[in-house]
Amino acid sequence: MTNDDKKDGHDKTITIVVNGTPHSVPKNDELTYAEVVTYFDPTYPQHPQTVYSVTYTRGDKPKEGTLSPGGSVKAKDGMDFHVIPTSES
Numbered sequence: 001m002t003n004d005d006k007k008d009g010h011d012k013t014i015t016i017v018v019n020g021t022p023h024s025v026p027k028n029d030e031l032t033y034a035e036v037v038t039y040f041d042p043t044y045p046q047h048p049q050t051v052y053s054v055t056y057t058r059g060d061k062p063k064e065g066t067l068s069p070g071g072s073v074k075a076k077d078g079m080d081f082h083v084i085p086t087s088e089s
Helices: 003-007 033-040
Strands: 013-018 021-026 030-032 052-057 065-067 072-074 080-085
Touching: 013 033, 021 033, 030 033, 033 052, 033 080, 065 072
Parallel strands: 013 080
Antiparallel strands: 013 021, 030 072, 052 065, 052 080
16 A cells, blocks of 8 residues: 555544444445444354344444444444344244
């Protein structure tokens, strides 16, 4: 990567927080439910049948909400995600 690429914003990252742990992600990316859950539980890709409740605050628009399976949200620096395993009834 050249210095020109960095000036164009191709090397920018932001920090999100998942259950108190900071993670660097590319700026201007959409974060999917699966990506956020994988930050919380790295084994999630091997066990996608496990369901999690994912909420966030400090987002862009909307500022807070729920991230459902298959959903995504625009990443914003300082976003705070809370991931909780749910039990099936």
